Amino acid sequence: MRIGLLTEGGYPYATGESRLWCDRLVRGLAQHEFDIYALSRSARQENGGRLPLPPQVRGVRTASPWAPASDRRGRPRRYGRRERRRFTTHVTQLAAAVCGTDAGLADEAFAEGLYGLAELGREHGGLHAALRSETTVRALESACRAPGARRSLHGATVPDYLVFADRLERALRPLSLDWYGAEDGLGAVDLCHAASGGPAALPGLLAKRFFGVPLLVTEYGVHLRAHYLAAADAPLSAPVRALLAAFHGCLATEVYRQAAVITPGNTHARRWQERCGADRAKVRTVYPGLEAEQFAAVGDGDDGGDPHTLVWVGRIEPAKDLVGLLHAFAEVRKAEPHARLRLLSVPRHEPGTATYLAHCQALAAQLFPDEAADAHAVGDNPVSFEEVGGPYAPGLADAYAAGAVVVLSSVVEGFPVGLVEAMLCGRATVSTDVGAVVEVIGGTGLVVPPRNPRALADACLALLRDPERRSRLGAAARARALELFTVEQNLAAFRDIYLQLISHAPVRRPAECVGADGRPLPFAHPAEAYLPGHWTRRDDGCRVSRGAAGGAASGTGPSGRGTTPLWAEQRGDADPGAVSGAVLGTVPGVGAGSGVGAVAGKGHGDA
Template sequence: MRIGMVTEGGYPYVRGTTGLWCDRLVRGLGQHEFDVYALSRTARQEDAGRFRLPGNVDRVRTAPAWSPPEALPTPRHGRRARRRFAEYYAELAAAVCAAGPSGAAVPGESGAQGSAARAGADRAAARGDGSAPGAAPWRAAGAAGPPEAGCGAGGDAAGAEADRFAGALYGLAAFARDEGAPAELLRSDLAVRALERACRTPGALRPARTARVTDLLAVVGDIERVLRPLSFDWYGDRDLGGVDICHAASGGAAVLPGLLARYLAGVPLLLTEYEVALRDQYLAAPGASAPVRALGAAFHGRLAVEAYRQAACITPGNAHVRRWQERCGAQRAKLRTVHPGIDASPFAEVGESGDAGEPGTLVWVGHIEPGKDLVSLLHAFSDIRRAEPGARLRIIGGPAPEPGAAEYAAHCKALAAQLFPDEAEDRHTAGENPVSFEEPAGPGPAHRAQVYAAGSVVVLPSVVEGFPVGLVEAMFAGSATVSTDVGAVVEAIGGTGLVVPPRNPRAFAEACVSLLRNPSRRALLGAAARARALELFSAEQNVLAFDGIYLDIAAQCPAPRLSAAGVPARSRPFAVPAEAHIPADWPRRALTRTPQGPTPHRPSWARGPADSIEPLEGGEPEEGGEPERRASTASSPVPAPSHDSSTAPASSLTPAPPAGSPPEASAPEAPVPAEAGRAAAARVQAARVGAARAEALEEGTVRAEAARRRTAPRAEPALPGRPRAEAGAARRAAR
C-alpha cells in the first residue's frame, strides 16, 4: 500500500527527534511505498543533510516551518474573501480563548469537571453525534465529507468548544482550497483584531484578558506557524489525497496535514507520539509572558483534541504519553502502545561479553540540559565518595541545542570543581578530579556501547524525561542502572534496575553504593535488563507492530473515494473484500436448473447443512429439511441389522421382488425441460434406496440361513451295513 508519512523536524533530515525510528520503519517495510512530507524547523537542520533514502520512498516534499511567510506564494484576496477569512478566524480565536468551568482551557481541566468532559466526549463518540452548533462553518464550506465528531453538543461545553474549533479549522481549509493560500492573512491585522476581540470577550481565559499587543502578535505568529500547511499544495490525488494511509510521526504542526487530508479526501490518519507536543508546549518558552503561554497552550490543546478525535489509530510510545493522550480526550479504543524500536546489533558484542567494566565507575550519557538534573547527581556523588573513596563519575556528552543548555553545562563544571578538588595519590603525581566531563568519541551507537561497557553502573538522575532511550541502550549493553522515577523510566526498566524518587541525592547515592559493593547483583540485573530490552524494545517488534496497524486501518477504511472531479479515485486495498462480489442468494441460486446451459458447479465449502439433502420426487426440501430427513429414514423398509441373530424373527425380513415384476414407480414419459433436473435427482435417489434395500435384504438372508443351521436338530449318521440288513428283513416279511 501507499503510506504518506508527515514529519516535523525529523526524517528525512539527519538531525531531529523522529529521524532514526522513521528510517528504520521505512527500511523495514520494503513491501509498502512511502511518500515523505517533511517540515524543517531550522536552517541548520536543512544544512546538516538527509538520510540516504531506500528504494521504496517514491517522493519527498519539504517545506520550511522557520522561514517567514513572505517566502510562500500568496494570492491577492478580495474584500469578500477577506470577510470570509475573518469569520473563520474569529471562530477559531473564540474557541481558543474560551475557558472551561474551572477558568482554564478545557483540554487542561482537572478534577471532576475534566472527567465529566471526557465522559461526555466518549458518549458522543459512541453515538457519532456531529450536531454541535460550532460545526456549521465546515458544513457550509462544502467539504468532501464531514469529520468524525468526537464530542457532541448535548449541553457539554467541552464538546461544543471542540466542535467550534474544528468547524473553524476546516472552514479555513475550505477557504484555502477555494480562495488560495491564506499565509498572508494569518499574520494580518485581521487575525490580530479577531484574537483581541476574543480575549476581551466575557468568559475568556483569565490570563488572556490582560494580553497586550506584543502578546497578541506573538500568539498570532505561533498560530500562523502551525497553520502554515494550509498554504501547501500537498492534498491532491497525486499527493496526500491519493495515499492509502497518512502517518503523522508526531503531534503539533505535523498532524495538521493529516487532518486536512482526511477532511478533503477522506484519507485515514495514524498518529504516533513518542513525545507529547502539548507537554513540550507547556514547558517551552519559560521567559514568555503569562498570556502568551496560556493562549499557546490552549491552541495546541485544541489541536491535540481534534487530532485525537479524527485519528483512526493513535500509537503512544509509552504509558506516560498514553496518560497525556487520555487526559486530552483520546478514546481508549483507538490507543495502541508501540514502543520505539532501537537497533540492538551495535550492543550485541558488549552485551554478550559479560565484562563487568571498570570497578567503581559511574557513567552518565546524554545531552546536558536542566531537565537531566546533573546538579543532584554531583551532590549524590559526594555522598558516594564518602562511602566509596575510589569511585569515579564520567559525564559523557555536550550541551543540548536548546537555549540555556550551554550555561547550565558551565555551571555543572564549576560545581564539580568546587565539590571535588583535584586529588593525587602521592606528592609526586599530578592531581586528578574524580568527575570528568568528556565529549563523545564519535557519533553512532557503537561508540556509546563501548562507553556503557566501561562503567560499572549507568545512572540517570533526570527530573523530566519522556522515553529514556539512553537507559534502554544501557539495557541492551547489559549494564546495571540506577534511575529516577520520571516519565516512562519505570515502564522501560521494569524490575531490572534500581529506581529512586527524583531530586533525592541521598537515596540516589545509597542505590549506587549498594550496586558498587555487590558485583554479582550487578551482573544479574544487567543480564535481566538485556533480556527485557531484546523482548520489548528491538527494532523488529516496532516494524512488525506498525505493519499490522497499517493492515488493520486499510481493512477498516470505507469504499473507494471520489476525486475532486467526481470520478472514482484509485481503489484502496481491502476496501471491498472478495466475499462482496458473491450475490447474497448465490447458494440457493446454484440449485436452480435453467434450460439455458449446464448447471453451474457448486464447491463443497458453499454447501450449507440443508443443502446436503438431495431433493426427492416431491421437489426441493423445505426449511424443515432435517426433520423430514429423519422421518424418511424411520419409514424406510430397510431394517436395522440385529447383533443377536438368534432372536430375530424370519418374518421381519422383506422378500426380494420377483425378477419380472414392474417397478414401483415409473418416470414421466416426457418431463418438462424445467423439471428435468428434479426428475434426474429423483431417479438417482430411487436407485440409491433400491441398492440399499437389496444389500440389507441379502445380508438378512445370509444371517437367517446361518441361524437356521445352528438351531436345526442334528441327524444321526447312517451305518455302512444297515441298509442291507433292512432289505433282508423286508424280503423275509414279504414271504
C-alpha cells in the same frame, strides 16, 4: 500500500528526534511506498542535507514554517467580500475556541474554524496574509474580552495579539501548502502516518477531511508536553503563553479525535493523550525500537565493567540534573574512596549547553578540590567529562561498558532511550522516577525519587557493594530490553497496524466503483484484479497488471483463451468468461492451459 509520512523537525534531515525511528520504519517496511511530507525546523537544518533515502521513498516535500510566508500558487492575496466574510466567521470561531473555558464548545468551534480556514485557503489561497491582518487581531481582542474568556487573557494587549497572530499563522502554515492534490499529493496516498500530534498532523487532518484518508498518529514525545516545557523558557508574555497553550491543546484534541489509531511510545505519553481526549479504544502502545546488535558484544561477552565506576550517558542540559548527580557522587566518594564517575555526553551544540557544562565542571572542581576534575582525561580524577562518538572518544557501547552501574538522574524525561541502551548492554541501573522510567525498568533496576541526591547515592552504593546483585539485575534488564525494545518488535507492530487500518478503510478506487451513497460497490473489483505482480494505472483510473500477471491481464497468457484486457471486465465491455479464463489460467495450482478458461467461458472444459 502508499503511505504519506508526516514529520516535523526530523526525518529525512540529518538532525531531529524523529530521524532514527522514521528511517528505521521506512527501511524496515520496504514492501510499502512512502511519500514524505516534512516541516523543517530551521534553515540550518535544511542546509545540513538529508539522509540517504531508500528506493521505496517516492519523493520528499518540504515546507519551512520558520521562513516568511508566500502564496506560491499565484492566487490573489486580497479576498473579495464573500471570502472576507467567510474568513471572519472562521477566524472568530477559532479565536473563541482558544480563548473560551468551555471545553465541549471549544472543541466544536475549533474544528469548524480550522476546517473552514483550510477550505478557504484551498479554494482561494492567501490565508497567510489574512491570518496576519487586522481582522484576526480584532477577533482575538473580542474573544479575550468576551464573557467566559480565560482569566489569564483579561490583561492581553494589542502587542500580545500581534505576537500570537504571528505564531498562529506559522502553526497553521500547513493549511496553505500545495500538498493536497488528488493525483500527486496526499489525496493519492492510502494512509497518513504523522510522527507528531502537533502541526505535523495538520496535513493528515486535511487529507482525511478532503479525501477520507485514514490518519495514524505516533508520539514518542507528546507534542503538547514538549510545548509546555519549551514555553517556560520562551521570552513571551503571560497572555501569549496562555493563548499558545490553549491553541496547541485544542489542536491535540482534534488530532486525537480524528486519528484512526494513536500509538504512544509508553504509558506516560498515553496518559497525556487520554487527558487530551484520546479515546482509549484507539490507543495502542508501541515502544520505540533500538538496534540491539550494536550492544550485543557488551551485553553477551562483557565482564561487567570497572566495579568501582558509575557511568552517565546523555545530553548535557539542566533537565538531566547533573548538579544533583555530582552532589550524590560526593556522598558515594565519602563511603567508597575508590569510586569514580564518568560523564559521557553526546555532542550537541545548542544555546545553553556550553554554559551548563562549564557550571557542572566548576561544581565538580569545588566538590573535589584535592582531585581537580579535568575536562577530558580520566586518569586518577574521580569525575571526568567526556564525549561519545568523536574520533578519539569511546563509542556508545564502549561508554556503557566502562562502568558497572549506569545512572540516570533526570528531573524531566520522556522515553529514556539511554536507559534502554544500558539495559541492552546488560548493566544494572539506578534511575530517578520520572517519565516512563518505571515502565521501562520493570523491576530490573533501582528507582529513586528525583532531586534527592541522598537517595541516589544510597542506591549507587548498594549496587557498587553487591556484584552478584548487579549481575542478576543486568541479565534481567537485557532480557527485558530484547523482548520489548528492539527494532523488530517495533516494525512488527506497525506492520500489523497498517494492515488493520487498510482493512477497515480499503484503498480508495475510481468514482465509477463507488455507489451513490459513497460506499464501494460490491464486486466492482473482482478478485482477479489483485493477482501478484507489478501494477500501473490506466487513464481511466483502473489498475492493470503487468509483469508476472501481464499475460493473464491482457488475455494473451498461457491459457490463450481471452483477448480482452482485465480492466474491460470491470467496465462491462468484455465477455466475463473469456477474461476469467485468461486470469485463472495463471493462478498457481490451477495450471496453465488446463481448460479452466473453457469451463468459465463456454460451459465445458477439457481438463
